[in-house]
Amino acid sequence: MSGAPFVIAASAPAERGALTRLLRRPLALLGLVLIALVVGAAIAAPWLATYPPDQQNFDGLTLEGAPMPPGGPWLLGTDLLGRDLYSRLLYGARTSLLIGIIANGIAVGVGTLVGLTAGWLRGWVGTVLMRFTDLMMAFPALLLAICLAAIFRPSLWIVALVIALVNWVQTARIVYTETTALAERDFIAAERTLGASSLRILWHHLLPHLWPTIIVWATLGISTTVLLEATLSYLGIGVQPPTASWGNIIFENQTYFQSAPWLVFIPGAAILVLALAFNLVGDALREVMDPTQRGQR
Amino acid sequence: MNASVPRGPVLSVTDLTVSVGTETGPRPLVSGLSFDLFAGETLCIAGESGSGKSITSLAAMALLPPGVRVTGGSIRLDGRDLAKLSERRMQAIRGARIAMIFQEPMTSLNPVLTIGTQLSEAIRSHDPGANAQALALAALKSVRLSQPEARMRQYPHELSGGMRQRVMIAMALALKPEVLIADEPTTALDVTVQREVLDLLRDLQRDTGTAIILITHDMGVVAEMADRVVVMKSGCMVETGPVRDIFARPAEAYTQALLAAVPRMGDGSGPVPAPAETIARIEDISVRYDIRGGLLGRVTHRVHAVEEVSFEIRMGETFSLVGESGCGKSTIARAMTGLVPHQGLINLAGHVVPEDGLSAGPALRRDVQMVFQDPAAALNPRKRVGDLVAEPLVIHRIGDAASRRERVRALFDRVGLSPDQIDRYPHEFSGGQRQRICIARALALEPRLIIADESVSALDVSVQARVLDLLAELKADLGISYLFISHDMAVVENISDRIAVMYLGQIVETGSRAQIFGNPQHPYTRRLIEAVPIPDPTHQRPALSRMSDDVRSPVWPVGAGPAKVALSDIGGGHRVASA
Numbered sequence: 105m106s107g108a109p110f111v112i113a114a115s116a117p118a119e120r121g122a123l124t125r126l127l128r129r130p131l132a133l134l135g136l137v138l139i140a141l142v143v144g145a146a147i148a149a150p151w152l153a154t155y156p157p158d159q160q161n162f163d164g165l166t167l168e169g170a171p172m173p174p175g176g177p178w179l180l181g182t183d184l185l186g187r188d189l190y191s192r193l194l195y196g197a198r199t200s201l202l203i204g205i206i207a208n209g210i211a212v213g214v215g216t217l218v219g220l221t222a223g224w225l226r227g228w229v230g231t232v233l234m235r236f237t238d239l240m241m242a243f244p245a246l247l248l249a250i251c252l253a254a255i256f257r258p259s260l261w262i263v264a265l266v267i268a269l270v271n272w273v274q275t276a277r278i279v280y281t282e283t284t285a286l287a288e289r290d291f292i293a294a295e296r297t298l299g300a301s302s303l304r305i306l307w308h309h310l311l312p313h314l315w316p317t318i319i320v321w322a323t324l325g326i327s328t329t330v331l332l333e334a335t336l337s338y339l340g341i342g343v344q345p346p347t348a349s350w351g352n353i354i355f356e357n358q359t360y361f362q363s364a365p366w367l368v369f370i371p372g373a374a375i376l377v378l379a380l381a382f383n384l385v386g387d388a389l390r391e392v393m394d395p396t397q398r399g400q401r
Numbered sequence: 402m403n404a405s406v407p408r409g410p411v412l413s414v415t416d417l418t419v420s421v422g423t424e425t426g427p428r429p430l431v432s433g434l435s436f437d438l439f440a441g442e443t444l445c446i447a448g449e450s451g452s453g454k455s456i457t458s459l460a461a462m463a464l465l466p467p468g469v470r471v472t473g474g475s476i477r478l479d480g481r482d483l484a485k486l487s488e489r490r491m492q493a494i495r496g497a498r499i500a501m502i503f504q505e506p507m508t509s510l511n512p513v514l515t516i517g518t519q520l521s522e523a524i525r526s527h528d529p530g531a532n533a534q535a536l537a538l539a540a541l542k543s544v545r546l547s548q549p550e551a552r553m554r555q556y557p558h559e560l561s562g563g564m565r566q567r568v569m570i571a572m573a574l575a576l577k578p579e580v581l582i583a584d585e586p587t588t589a590l591d592v593t594v595q596r597e598v599l600d601l602l603r604d605l606q607r608d609t610g611t612a613i614i615l616i617t618h619d620m621g622v623v624a625e626m627a628d629r630v631v632v633m634k635s636g637c638m639v640e641t642g643p644v645r646d647i648f649a650r651p652a653e654a655y656t657q658a659l660l661a662a663v664p665r666m667g668d669g670s671g672p673v674p675a676p677a678e679t680i681a682r683i684e685d686i687s688v689r690y691d692i693r694g695g696l697l698g699r700v701t702h703r704v705h706a707v708e709e710v711s712f713e714i715r716m717g718e719t720f721s722l723v724g725e726s727g728c729g730k731s732t733i734a735r736a737m738t739g740l741v742p743h744q745g746l747i748n749l750a751g752h753v754v755p756e757d758g759l760s761a762g763p764a765l766r767r768d769v770q771m772v773f774q775d776p777a778a779a780l781n782p783r784k785r786v787g788d789l790v791a792e793p794l795v796i797h798r799i800g801d802a803a804s805r806r807e808r809v810r811a812l813f814d815r816v817g818l819s820p821d822q823i824d825r826y827p828h829e830f831s832g833g834q835r836q837r838i839c840i841a842r843a844l845a846l847e848p849r850l851i852i853a854d855e856s857v858s859a860l861d862v863s864v865q866a867r868v869l870d871l872l873a874e875l876k877a878d879l880g881i882s883y884l885f886i887s888h889d890m891a892v893v894e895n896i897s898d899r900i901a902v903m904y905l906g907q908i909v910e911t912g913s914r915a916q917i918f919g920n921p922q923h924p925y926t927r928r929l930i931e932a933v934p935i936p937d938p939t940h941q942r943p944a945l946s947r948m949s950d951d952v953r954s955p956v957w958p959v960g961a962g963p964a965k966v967a968l969s970d971i972g973g974g975h976r977v978a979s980a
Contacts, residue, residue, distance in 0.1 A: 289778060290773045290774075290775060290778035290779040291778060291779050291780055291781045291782075293735075293740055293773070293779075294771070294773060294779045294780075294839075294842075295781075295792075296738075296739070296740060297738040297739070297740065297766070297769075297770065297771045298766060298770075298792065298793045298796055298842075298846075299761075299763050299766030299767075299793075299796055299797065300792070300796050301796075304796065308784075309781050309784075312781075312783045313783065393783075394783070395782070395783055395785075395826040395828075
């Protein structure tokens with residue numbers, strides 16, 4: 105669980121006013137507002153939802169059995185089983201946020217830890233860690249997921265674990281490369297001649313330089329993890345129906361893509377907005393945390 | 402010196418202004434610069450970093466970086482204004498009529514193409530019908546490269562820095578341009594190689610009559626090469642005139658200060674410090690790096706970076722290690738600070754540096770500090786300078802936050818910086834100020850020995866002089882000893898008490914400053930001293946004995962190694978390798 109706080113606590117070690125500078129950027133502010141909206145909607149789902157999310161409504165389908173278009177009592181239409189899309193989207197936000205932030209956070213955290221350790225220690229420890237990373241990269245993610253799902257009973261937490269296990273490798277590779285390059289820099293050598301411990305160098309001098317990379321991968325990872333969860337759901341090893349997630353709403357309804365496109369576009373847009381919001385905040389965070397970029401306040 | 406040829410100038414720069422676009426409108430980088438360049442003469446544009454000398458040359462080549470434009474004046478080559486030519490017309494002129502060589506020959510050559518291909522391509526692009534191969538070979542011969550036929554088939558990485566710069570010169574002069582712009586052509590080269598390249602440029606100019614604009618920060622190079630000089634400061638011309646007048650009677654205060662700051666090499670006379678007790682003893686240390694090869698990754702060769710070197714540093718003295726790049730002088734510094742493993746004994750201030758380097762204890766770390774070459778690289782850009790200077794105190798758990806801050810303010814004051822600046826970031830300081838911050842950081846633990854690895858090499862001469870003054874002052878006030886590592890004989894002559902000259906990982910001559918500079922014995926020491934450019938245009942230099950192009954390699958197969966150089970005392974501690 106060490107992954108998620110990494111990203112969020114990023115501004116804490118920076119000095120007072122980092123938050124103020126972040127809020128002064130209109131795009132970052134927009135991103136923060138969007139994230140707040142999604143999180144708020146997920147928390148307040150029971151009060152905002154117009155129908156129970158799993159309820160199949162008798163009047164939710166046309167006489168021919170097709171989903172209802174948006175309008176009337178159905179704010180965003182109904183899905184193929186006559187469930188209210190708006191309500192499912194609200195509850196689905198809970199699942200998707202959990203996956204996108206927690207699973208992704210663990211993945212980025214594990215990747216950073218592995219990459220940093222391997223890049224700093226080098227030698228046989230580094231070789232073993234990086235060859236293991238290569239192995240994981242080559243291993244089919246879905247096969248791994250199916251194996252794990254066969255061993256454990258599928259649940260939200262297993263899905264989060266599987267996604268974390270699959271997604272840490274890219275971060276590990278990139279962090280490894282950057283760490284080896286940074287470790288050669290003079291200011292790291294200068295720290296060592298002062299007698300600074302490895303832990304101190306890693307925490308105070310190496311990690312701050314890795315934040316930009318970590319933040320970019322963390323924000324990019326949000327949309328990929330949400331979609332990976334959808335794939336797993338589609339294979340029946342993800343979040344189990346009838347629990348809603350943005351990913352499985354898309355997959356359940358994709359057969360109706362021609363006649364009821366909103367069933368795919370609306371949850372798709374939700375994923376897009378969430379990923380975009382995190383990207384905007386991540387970009388701004390990166391700039392705010394770099395003192396050499398601070399000329400243009 | 403045929404500037405009096407009765408012809409108009411080849412290149413005429415009139416009231417040139419070059420500006421960079423910023424949010425608040427264009428800001429001039431060069432303003433109101435005018436000069437004429439005549440056939441067969443060498444015009445030196447001298448100035449410190451940020452003076453606009455490189456921007457001027459890029460403007461003449463129409464190679465200005467994006468966002469930087471010529472906003473006024475003209476650059477006329479045979480009456481045509483280069484600043485107003487289209488990129489396509491300029492391409493025909495560039496290389497054929499006005500050519501340029503850069504500071505770093507490795508980055509200017511394409512690493513994946515052979516020398517021959519690159520040369521003939523450059524020729525063919527301007528003269529498709531030419532016998533490019535033959536012309537390329539002739540060009541390589543003209544720059545006196547050994548085995549030119551073989552060089553044609555070699556790649557840039559197979560050549561030494563000096564050979565690469567000669568290839569660049571061959572490429573620039575292959576099409577017999579009227580104007581050659583050389584932007585710090587020898588700054589990245591060793592001093593003996595610099596001499597050879599400068600001699601070559603002068604000889605080629607005599608043969609071809611090419612007009613040369615030589616851009617340099619080194620007043621020694623100016624004195625040696627220039628017919629006329631333009632001194633620049635922050636984008637403006639300060640002074641111009643024939644080289645002898647500028648050096649003999651500099652009119653402007655800035656030129657006077659610039660010339661005064663140039664370290665001048667004397668004969669080593671001066672007070673000799675009284676013998677004191679030893680602070681550092683280095684006995685037979687070797688540093689070797691393994692090169693693995695073959696299927697199984699076995700060690701097949703070793704780089705013998707440092708080979709059984711011994712020396713002593715006494716309390717309160719400045720001991721200099723001098724030599725050219727790759728001689729192992731920086732490796733010794735890294736071994737002494739535990740950054741690389743070594744074999745042999747390193748005893749610093751009573752503490753033995755462990756051979757693996759890593760497990761050096763805190764007491765050793767307190768007594769020995771290092772100042773690096775490039776202060777911009779040695780300071781973490783994401784930390785406030787006050788925190789960086791306080792960091793040694795934090796690491797060694799000295800004092801509390803308030804007392805540390807007080808100490809940092811005192812240290813800033815000590816090295817000549819304002820204590821009010823401690824909350825800024827490294828990029829907000831100039832190069833010289835950053836090196837002062839590094840020195841303050843080194844002083845924080847009150848060390849007894851400071852290792853200065855090329856610590857003033859990256860600085861402008863005027864800044865360099867002030868940092869050297871600071872080091873001397875600290876030595877006098879605090880009794881600190883220095884191990885000073887440098888390639889610059891003039892700087893070494895000015896600050897050292899004792900000197901060791903290194904060549905290929907071994908010391909070939911060592912002694913007091915007076916012994917080394919007054920009575921150099923080893924041929925390599927003499928070469929080093931003779932090669933230093935003298936900032937005096939009237940100085941007649943003895944011809945430099947040319948050494949072979951072959952770079953001797955410190956790489957040996959496992960089991961083999963270089964013969965140990967035996968030093969014999971020729972009197973008063975002056976020890977020389979017997980040839």
